[in-house]
Amino acid sequence: MSGDNYGIQLAAGHLTVPAESKEPYAADVLASLHEDAALVVARYPQKRSALLPLLHLVQSVDGYVTGRGIDFCADVLDLSTAEVSGVATFYTQYKRHPNGEYTVGICTNTLCAIMGGDQIWDEVSEHLGIGHDETTPDGKVTLERVECNAACDFAPVVMANWEFFDNQTPESTKALVDDLRAGKDVKPSRGPDKVCSFKQVSRVLAGFHDGLADQGVGAGPASLVGLEIANERGWTAPDGGAAKADKGAAKADGKSTGKDEA
Template identity: 85%
Template sequence: MEHYGLQTAAGHLTVAAESKEPYADDVLAQLHDDAEQVVARYPQKRSALLPLLHLVQSVDGYVTGRGIDFCAEVLDLTTAEVSGVATFYTQYKRHPNGEFTVGVCTNTLCAIMGGDQIWDEVSEHLGIGHDETTADGKITLERVECNAACDYAPVVMANWEFFDNQTPDSTKQLVDDLRAGKDVAPTRGAAKVCSFKQVSRVLAGFHDGLADEGVGAGPSSLRGLELAKDRNWTAPNGKHAAKADGDAGTAGLAPGRSSSTDTPSNDADEQAGSKPAEGK
């Protein structure tokens, strides 16, 4: 196994020298063309930093030293400002990433439903730990705090596509199929899992035409809505419902905003901001 993460004694990730080599002329020209489209979406160009970092990853597979320089130049930022953002968010990789990022959720619900066991067995199966990549460069394995799909726990994601109700065996089959180059269909979403570089380009804001493929919301997510329709349940419309703009409760607030102080947590004989009733 090749360990991609070079770290100093203090734990700070260093950028390999080869990542600072200049882009080829044709690659750089295409990057500038794409960056121009991204920057044009924002009233202040520095706001385009997040998608530009994804754009760099779509070319290099991670945020390289030359990618940092490119973003800084295009957005009139310092390399320190760009690096500060690139090292803050976990979707930006500062060392070579696998073709597929496989994230095993080990947060509370997934953990007790089997996520910890999935992590242990898949980590042993691949011979790598958190944020490490298989020697063939195919799989980067991550422990994820939450995959945002608790109703399907335990959940695994491959390049941020959902694989619901997983088991150790199904996840090991998933990573084996990805390494073998097979088309793998997620439980919900696109018809197959795309590569890390392809997904990075989508996150940069360039559509791949796959948004309407596959299943959107699954049965478990829709169960509450189905129950509400069957039983004619509607949203509450009492004194704690949102007040119309111009009511006393929204005076001084921007249009569409309401105060959060007048909530059901106040006793019936209390008003927001008032002194508690005697005896309390």
Template identity: 70%
Template sequence: MTYDEQTLTSLRADADDVVARYPDPRSGLLPLLHLVQSVDGYVSSDGIRFCAERLGLTPAEVSAVATFYSQYKRHPNGAYTVGVCTNTLCAVMGGDAIFDELSEHLGVGHDETTEDGAITLERVECNAACDYAPVMMVNWEFFDNQTPESAKAVADDLRAGRPVAPTRGAAQVCTFKQMSRVLAGFPDGRADEGGIAGEPTLAGLRLARERGWTAPPPPPVDPPPVDPPLVEPVETPAVEPVETKGDPK
């Protein structure tokens, strides 16, 4: 491995912290992959070997996991991952147009990084924010009700190094490496920033209360069937064979 001694010492200490959370050390592989990603900016070959040696796995076993999940990057990632949801609802609400214009604006396609290393652009699957469609994510922070113009403005601010605040959630977007460390299980103390559901999410509940709507009562539940009593098996006495003499006629 090419980690310098200081980095390796820090990684080992953090890895010990991660592994101690689990009864079986190999259960710590997912957070360990986030940990090495927080150092290298992606899951490097050195990171693969570090995880394998720490957990007693083969590099092939670690690679199989790292290549299965899309949050683990196998090539250098930008300081910010900008993901545009192009799943069904976001797409019809403008997600496809946002991605296309942002791609042209940045000069990169899906899973490609700008030349300055600032942004990696992605198409992402549904992030359970359909009530705010179309949605864009920056390092998994929400940017709701986006347009091509607002998305490009966010990208320009990120590249210029200006502070960028998501629509809801944290007060400011963190870097990809910082996010990876949080996902490794090392809190940054910001979990409670802006954690309140917005009006679109609560609209159905508000209407139900205003109009007196309630859920129907659940149907009656039949009592569980009663198992029949166990019957002791009765032994059948053996029957002795009857011998016959002579030829049958």
């Protein structure tokens, strides 16, 4: 993608943020950030532990981790900008260049891949004209190859701003990205009634609830099959506490349990 819009990928593999990302926050925006940051920091016994949610807070305002956002986090948490940048460049949920309104992640790990994930990626990438971690010219969709969307029982799986779209096909995924770009409300397979924007989701990840946690279902039928079988057959999980008590009693009696007690 163009370096003018999406940062410069250097030979060393580091991203140089655009110059405009270092411009100071407007006074009212900065005041609001400090107010929210104080609430986040108050949750931790050591304030430096609040760095991860504060980076999400920055993304909820700027849409990615800007230079000024790094300065803000460093100032609030008494960290160096190098420490903040080291964290921001380690986790892929933190973007170091402008991100789309919707991050669409296509799982191409083993199970999803053999169930059609690779084909979905190829066709959607060609359909949008972008590759991994690139954004459509309208700024709507950033496309990612994802190692695992943590929903193998619904493979192949696609996520939009970390909401599940199960049992996808190339056609359904192309329709998904087209609807997102058109500004339509899109309902995921599970979770809230519609996919929220990247900035809105970033604010939730910073620890500010959006009131949507109880919308929709949390687990689909395929995820519950094991539980249903266990209930039908009367299976229960081992009582860890009882097992430890039995082991302790055996030791007290001077008996061997016949197992490694290390």
